[in-house]
Amino acid sequence: MHITFLGNFFEDKGSLIFKQVVLSLGNEHKWFIFGRVADKKSFSEIKNKLSLVYPYRKKELSKMLLENKIDLVLFLSVWPETFSKTFFESVENELPIIGFNVGFPYYKFPNYSGFVDLSSGAEGIIQKINSTSASWRIAELKTEIKKIKSEFLPQAKHSAEKKYELIERLL
Numbered sequence: 001m002h003i004t005f006l007g008n009f010f011e012d013k014g015s016l017i018f019k020q021v022v023l024s025l026g027n028e029h030k031w032f033i034f035g036r037v038a039d040k041k042s043f044s045e046i047k048n049k050l051s052l053v054y055p056y057r058k059k060e061l062s063k064m065l066l067e068n069k070i071d072l073v074l075f076l077s078v079w080p081e082t083f084s085k086t087f088f089e090s091v092e093n094e095l096p097i098i099g100f101n102v103g104f105p106y107y108k109f110p111n112y113s114g115f116v117d118l119s120s121g122a123e124g125i126i127q128k129i130n131s132t133s134a135s136w137r138i139a140e141l142k143t144e145i146k147k148i149k150s151e152f153l154p155q156a157k158h159s160a161e162k163k164y165e166l167i168e169r170l171l
Contacts, residue, residue: 001071001133002051004032007086014076014100015039020122021074022046025129034064035086058089065093071138074125075099078118091149096141098128109148114141 005018019042022031026049033053037043047053056064073090080103087105090097099105101115114132116124132138 001129001138002030002032002069003072003074003129004034004065004068004070005076006073006090007035007075008038009033009035009043010038011042012077012079014074014078015042017076017078017122017125018042018074019046021125021129022049024122024126029129032068032070034061061089062093065095070095072129072132073097075105076125077103079103081105088153091145091153094142094145094149096132096138096145098125098132108152112144112148114144 005014007013009015009018016039018033023046030051031046031049032051033043034056036055037053043053052068054064073086073095075084075087075090075097076099077084078100082104084103084105087097087099096114097105097112098114098116100118101110102118105112106115114128116128120127132141
């Protein structure tokens, strides 16, 4: 599989977990980082196992994910975020996600089967990747992501448009 860490690569976002996963699974998969690298120490320990590291702009992301044939996105934030841009970028691109059960994505979509208990750490992520590597399992996760996309993203977009209209009227 082609697996990417999406977002800024630093400890709070799961760079240490990603390092452990890459070192454990090594050459079984192709690894990518799409985002800025802040955790230079972890990066230096795995850089020879990575296929591509690239900071991106939103309008470039869909093309990069497609060109690099990304099968799976890792969302490894270890602290509860109130919103996750990277989660929704993955949903927009209909890519299966594996991540921890913390923060907004888990709160909003608790039944999504790609979440792993935070206390299981890198080992939990490794187990989930191993159990997901069959093409039928990737297809199942993709179906769940498409459902999230069709049910939630239109509401979120409408809400954002209404807030923007209100701000415009107030100015």
